[in-house]
Amino acid sequence: MSTPVITKPAADAVVPVRPTLGQRLTSFMPVIALVVLLAALTIADPGFLTLNSLTAAVRTSAPLVVLAAGATLVVLCGGIDLSIAALCSLATVFFALWLPDLGGLTTVAVIAATAAIGALQGLAHVLLRIPSFIVTLGGMSIFSAIALVISDAGPIRVVDRDVTNWLTLYVGGVVPMSFVVALVVVAVISLVLRLTPLESWIRATGYSESAARLAGTPVDVVKVAAFTVSGACAGLAALMLVSRNFSGSPSMADNLLLPAVAAIVVGGTAITGGHGSLWRSLAGALVVTLLRVGLPIVGVPSAYEQILYGAIIVAAVALTLDRSKVLIIK
């Protein structure tokens, strides 16, 4: 079929609209926030900015970065994954239990299992039309309970450390391997999104699901895929925790859920979907970790630490969220 041609050319010239300085700045805001925070901590305690403390900070941040990266995909689709921390805890138990039998294959098995569990939640969300908030809230509770049952409600020691030892190495003697892995995860997922139609599908789904559906976007497939990757990331984060703690425990990652959500929003990803990126969540995770690690180091009393933490998170979101890209603020 021949393509139709409209003959009349555009009559009026259009003045190009350049992004304002403010708009340009908002896209760098997460990084700016990170630098400002680092500077503030250094000013508060000039001894803070040492190679040692930075290394410790990024090593601590690695599981959080991976968890937040996976969950960011779900958030970009307009959903939320509240089960990541519980699933991560469950995965540490899986790892400790399966290691004696599976040996070197345990890594693959755990990640495959959590990916499958993530996919299952995605399918429940898509097929049964249950809001992702509810599905993953239920998932959170179920995974915690399963972890308690199969672990007899206590930590399981990991005796064979060879399998996870590689994660505790340092690249070039300085950069923790777990952080490098986290960076690779963020980079690979970002690249896949950028180089394939997935990015526009995910954004369209997150911004306006009905418009995406009516444009023939495979909305359901995209959502299930996001939950699957989020699950896989929970499995990977579990490996990092096990490599550090030499055990699996049914509540090991439970305190990571809210920091992960905070990392996503502090990065400037819109909780309503569509707008954001994994790089932003990386910066957000670093901000959150620096706050957690840095505030006690510079001598903030622990009672005030929570207040400051909360206030900085809210302020950071106020800075990093580009409101022109977000249709509704819920």
Add this chain to the structure above:
Amino acid sequence: MTTNLQAQPEARVPAPVHALEVRGLVKSYPGVKALDGVDLVVRQHEVLGLAGENGAGKSTLLKALVGLVRPDGGEIWVRGEKVRLRSIVDAADHGIGMVFQEQSLVPNLTAAENIVLGSEGPGVRRGVYRWNTMRRLAQEQLDKIGSHIDPLARTDTLSFADRQMVEIAKVLRIEERTSHPPVIILDEPTSVLESKEIETLFTQVRRLREFASVVFVSHRLDEVLDVCDRVAVLRGGRSVGEVPAADAAPAELHRMMIGSTGGDDHYHGASAAVRSDERSDEPRTPRLVVRGLSGKTFRDVDLDVHAGEIVGIVGVHGSGREDVCRALFGAEPTTAGEVVLDGERLDLSGTRAACAAGVGYVPAERKTEGMVGPMSVADNMTLTKQHSRCTGPLVRPRKQATLVDRWIERLSIRTPHRGTAIQRLSGGNQQKVVLARWLVAGDVRLLLLDHPTRGLDVGARSEVYRLMRELAGSGVATVLLADSLEEAIGMSDRIIVMSDGRATTEVAAPAGGKPTPLDLVKEMV
């Protein structure tokens, strides 16, 4: 206009004080000037009709009158007093109330609750409903319009006509707020009513005149002339005149509404393909064959569309034509029927299958369903036909840029850049991007257009018309749900009339042999 703001208010309050007066009201939306200096006078105790085509600015004007839209310029005077209406409550305080086109009652509450909702007054004491007082308050309102509806009936058990009475009763509550006769606005009150119910409504409207002024808006000109004392006509956001209803004919009103606009040049043509086919008498197999299609809101719909043909479907609100359109795109479940496109059975299970089969759909709700606002023009354009910008699984930015720029030029889409967020474009340019989405791969065979010109100005509309013709000329089969009867008649080669979910009549509309709007209206009701 803002320049007139200081034009000696004292001097402009002459003898007969009007219930409501609008002077030079202006309101612009990006790309569209909805109101361009509207003047309007509503006298005490009169029924004023407001007529105008879609996009003439009626809804914007009404919204400005009840404080839902802040005008950019101009003045609103209520009983000789200049007012600034900031909200619907503000408007109610000045005695202006509106019965909305989309019914605004809460369906699972009783009629009484709905009537007092938001202005409970003595109906609530210490935060608790006093049912007896409420029923009495509601009954007073219903008595005003002589309605016999049970105030304690749940609203969703009432007929559309009764719900309308409840709405009117509700609006009359604003009498409590002012000591003056109120102004009641009825926006398309008849669109969901049957003819018998319409008669009852008209009786009500005439009764309302005893103690209020009424602004009556309807698409149906005969109705307007029947019930109103005077009719004001809007066109393109301006007041173009008014006539006393007693000695005006629908045709005269209609001429005032349409004027002579460029958009009409594209009416009354026939698609190239149809013209050339008229010479050969061979029977052709239609490109789209629909047999016995049934769903929740439509039954046994048969429809044929030939390649290069534009078939309009007309029908009143609730005729089910929108759902038929969506069903053909796999976006609305069907219970029975078969759809064949170019000899192959069309999979109606989802939108993806339809897209793959070469079906394109332009939804009526452009902003929420047609486009993804914050995404770029380029990404919106290639959202469906991803393969058009990919090599294998990989996106090729340069391939996308070339393709998108070519279509921006072909359709003269006015955008600063292909990377600009589509929500920053004007409505017409947005719509062209949405249309281009189906064209970029050159594989579209059937286009379903649901109100493709809704909210567009005259110039943008005529560009969409031209594009539709060119597409038909290249062999695309088109189903059109037009914005107005005139548009359906002008653009279609054939018109299907739908009523109560069934395709009842087919009317030929070849160039030179177009039916009149009245011919169609007879079949629609």
